[in-house]
Amino acid sequence: MATKLNDILKQVAVLEVKGQTSITIEGIIFDSRKAAEGMLFVAVKGTQADGHAYIADVVKRGVKAVVCETLPEQLESEVTYIKVADTTEALGRLADAFYEFPSKELKLVGITGTNGKTTTATLLFNAVRSMGYKAGLLSTVANYIEDRVLDATHTTPDAVELNKLLREMVDEGCSYCFMEVSSHAIVQRRIAGLKFAGAVFSNITHDHLDYHKTFDEYIKAKKLFFDDLDASAFALTNTDDRNGKVMVQNTKASVHSYSLKSASDFKCKIIENDFDGMQLKIDGLEVWTRFIGEFNAYNLLAVYSTGILLGFAKEEMLTVLSAMTPVSGRFEYVRSKQKITAIVDYAHTPDALLNVVSTINKIRKPEQKFITVVGAGGNRDKTKRPVMARIAVENSDMVILTSDNPRNERAEDILDDMKAGIPEGSAAKVLVIVDRKEAIKTACAISRANDIILVAGKGHETYQEINGVKHHFDDKEVLREVFESI
Numbered sequence: 001m002a003t004k005l006n007d008i009l010k011q012v013a014v015l016e017v018k019g020q021t022s023i024t025i026e027g028i029i030f031d032s033r034k035a036a037e038g039m040l041f042v043a044v045k046g047t048q049a050d051g052h053a054y055i056a057d058v059v060k061r062g063v064k065a066v067v068c069e070t071l072p073e074q075l076e077s078e079v080t081y082i083k084v085a086d087t088t089e090a091l092g093r094l095a096d097a098f099y100e101f102p103s104k105e106l107k108l109v110g111i112t113g114t115n116g117k118t119t120t121a122t123l124l125f126n127a128v129r130s131m132g133y134k135a136g137l138l139s140t141v142a143n144y145i146e147d148r149v150l151d152a153t154h155t156t157p158d159a160v161e162l163n164k165l166l167r168e169m170v171d172e173g174c175s176y177c178f179m180e181v182s183s184h185a186i187v188q189r190r191i192a193g194l195k196f197a198g199a200v201f202s203n204i205t206h207d208h209l210d211y212h213k214t215f216d217e218y219i220k221a222k223k224l225f226f227d228d229l230d231a232s233a234f235a236l237t238n239t240d241d242r243n244g245k246v247m248v249q250n251t252k253a254s255v256h257s258y259s260l261k262s263a264s265d266f267k268c269k270i271i272e273n274d275f276d277g278m279q280l281k282i283d284g285l286e287v288w289t290r291f292i293g294e295f296n297a298y299n300l301l302a303v304y305s306t307g308i309l310l311g312f313a314k315e316e317m318l319t320v321l322s323a324m325t326p327v328s329g330r331f332e333y334v335r336s337k338q339k340i341t342a343i344v345d346y347a348h349t350p351d352a353l354l355n356v357v358s359t360i361n362k363i364r365k366p367e368q369k370f371i372t373v374v375g376a377g378g379n380r381d382k383t384k385r386p387v388m389a390r391i392a393v394e395n396s397d398m399v400i401l402t403s404d405n406p407r408n409e410r411a412e413d414i415l416d417d418m419k420a421g422i423p424e425g426s427a428a429k430v431l432v433i434v435d436r437k438e439a440i441k442t443a444c445a446i447s448r449a450n451d452i453i454l455v456a457g458k459g460h461e462t463y464q465e466i467n468g469v470k471h472h473f474d475d476k477e478v479l480r481e482v483f484e485s486i
C-alpha cells in the first residue's frame, strides 16, 4: 500500500511544512528501528524515549517525510518535514487515513473498563459469527479476522497496526469488529479518528496507577473515549458502577444503560448461580448460561444489550447467549480424577480477584476447602499488590503467594510487597513459594477430593516473563500435568 502524503495530511492540523508534500509514501512508522526507504516517520514522545531524538537516524536510512512537534535544526533537502502540535494524535489520524478509513466500512464496537473487556468483546465476536456475519476481534488474548488468529502484543494495538488490521477485516468481507479499548490506548491516541458504531463501559476499579498516577486521571482517560464518539454512535454504560454515569455525561452519542441493581434500560437478574452455570432473567426472559459469577452476568448483559443496539432481535440474542462457552483463562476449570476442581482465572486486579473469590465462596459447600494461588505482575502498579494479597487471605482457607510475570523486578521484592497486605493473625494460612509451578504443585498436594484451587492472574497466558525473558508457562498445562501425576 502507498499513498500521497498531501492526501493524508488533510486529517491533521499542520503548523508548518518544509519540503514537498506531493510525494508518495510507502508506509507509516513511529519506531526508528523499523526505518526503511520511502516511509513517513512520526516522532512521538513516550515514557522512556522521545522519537525526535531519532529523526537524523531515520533520515539517513531513507525515510522520506517526518512529522514532528519541533523541527530539527538541520533539514535535509530531499526530506519533507511537517510540524504539528501533537504527534501522538497525528499518528492515529494519519494511520487511519493511510489505510483509507477502514472503521467507516465496519460496525466497530469498542469495549473499555478495568475488567471484562476481553470477555465481552470475545463473546460479541462469537455471537455475531454464530448468527452468520463475518467479524474481527482485537483482544488481549489474540486478534482474529474470522478464523485467522494473529498474535496480540497489546490489549489494543498501536495506531498503525490497528488500522492495518481493520483494513484487512474490511478486505476479507467482515461487517463487524469488536475491540478492547485500553486506557493506555485512549491516552496514547491509538484510536484517534476511528469511527465507532458503539462503545461499552464495563466498570472502573483500581489498576494501572503506575501509568495514570491517580484514580481521577484513570477515570478521565476512560471518559475521553465516550467524549470523542459522534452522534450516530451508541454509548452503553453500566449504571451499577459508581462512575457509569460520569463516563457518558459529555458524549454526543445516544446513551443507553444496563445494570443488575440500579435503574437502567437493560436489566438482568440472577435466578440461580452454581458451579455449572447461571440461570438469568434478561429483559424479562429466562435463559440458562454456562457462565459462573455475578461479574459474568454483567458481561452477558453487556453482550445482550450491545446486540440489541446493533439491531439483533431479543430472542435471537438470548438463544446465542445460552449456547456460549467461557473465554480462555476466564473461570476455566481443570478437574482431577480425585475430583479436585482447579479454576484458572485471569484476575489480576483487586476487584477481579474479589469477584472471583466471592463467587467461589457463594457457591462452594462448607466442607470444600478453598486454596488460592496468586501473584502480581512486575513493572506494573505496585499499590495493588498488598490489596490483592489481603483479598486472597480474607476470602480463602489457605493462600499460596507466588510469582506472576516478574518482568524486570525481583520476584522476592514483589512478594514482599504482597506480604505487607496479609492481615494480622493470618500468617499461618499463607505460604510463599516463589516458583509458580512449585506453588501450583503444593496447592494440589494439600488438596483432597472436592476441594477447590483458584490459580489467579495469568489466565490464558502461555509464558512467564522473568528478567525480561519469556519462558513457556501455562497454568492449565501445569495443573493437568500435576493432576496426572497424583
Ligand SMILES: CC(=O)N[C@H]1[C@@H](OP(=O)(O)OP(=O)(O)OC[C@H]2O[C@@H](n3ccc(=O)[nH]c3=O)[C@H](O)[C@@H]2O)O[C@H](CO)[C@@H](O)[C@@H]1O[C@H](C)C(=O)N[C@@H](C)C(=O)N[C@H](CCC(=O)O)C(=O)O
Pocket (backbone or CB within 6 Å): 030, 031, 032, 033, 043, 044, 045, 046, 047, 048, 049, 050, 051, 054, 153, 154, 155, 156, 157, 158, 182, 183, 184, 185, 211
Ligand atoms: C506504557 C506504555 O503504554 N508504553 C507503550 C508506549 O511506549 P512508550 O511511550 O514507553 O515509548 P518509548 O519507549 O518512550 O518511546 C517513545 C517513542 O520513541 C520511539 N523510539 C524509541 C526507541 C528507539 O530506539 N527508537 C524510537 O523511535 C518509540 O517507538 C516511541 O514511538 O508506546 C509503545 C509503542 O506503541 C508501546 O509498545 C508501549 O507499550 C509497552 C510495551 C507496554 O507495556 N504497554 C502496556 C502497559 C499497555 O499498553 N497496556 C495496555 C493495557 C493493558 C490492560 O488494560 O490490561 C494495552 O493496550 O496493552
Ligand SMILES: Nc1ncnc2c1ncn2[C@@H]1O[C@H](COP(=O)(O)OP(=O)(O)OP(=O)(O)O)[C@@H](O)[C@H]1O
Pocket (backbone or CB within 6 Å): 113, 114, 115, 116, 117, 118, 119, 120, 140, 155, 180, 202, 203, 295, 296, 298, 299, 329, 330, 331, 345, 346, 347, 348, 351, 352, 353, 355, 356, 459
Ligand atoms: N465484568 C467484570 N467485572 C469484574 N471483574 C470481571 C468482569 N469480567 C471479568 N472479570 C474478572 O477479570 C478478569 C479479566 O477479565 P477480562 O480478561 O475479560 O478483562 P479485561 O478487561 O480484558 O482485562 P485486561 O485489562 O487485562 O485486558 C477475569 O478473569 C475475571 O476474574
Ligand SMILES: N[C@H](CCC[C@H](N)C(=O)O)C(=O)O
Pocket (backbone or CB within 6 Å): 140, 155, 348, 376, 377, 378, 380, 404, 405, 457, 458, 461
Ligand atoms: N494487560 C495487563 C495484564 C496483566 C496480567 C498479569 N499476568 C501481569 O503480568 O501483571 C497488564 O499488562 O497490566
Ligand SMILES: [Mg+2]
Pocket (backbone or CB within 6 Å): 117, 118, 119, 139, 140, 141, 155, 180
Ligand atoms: Mg483484555
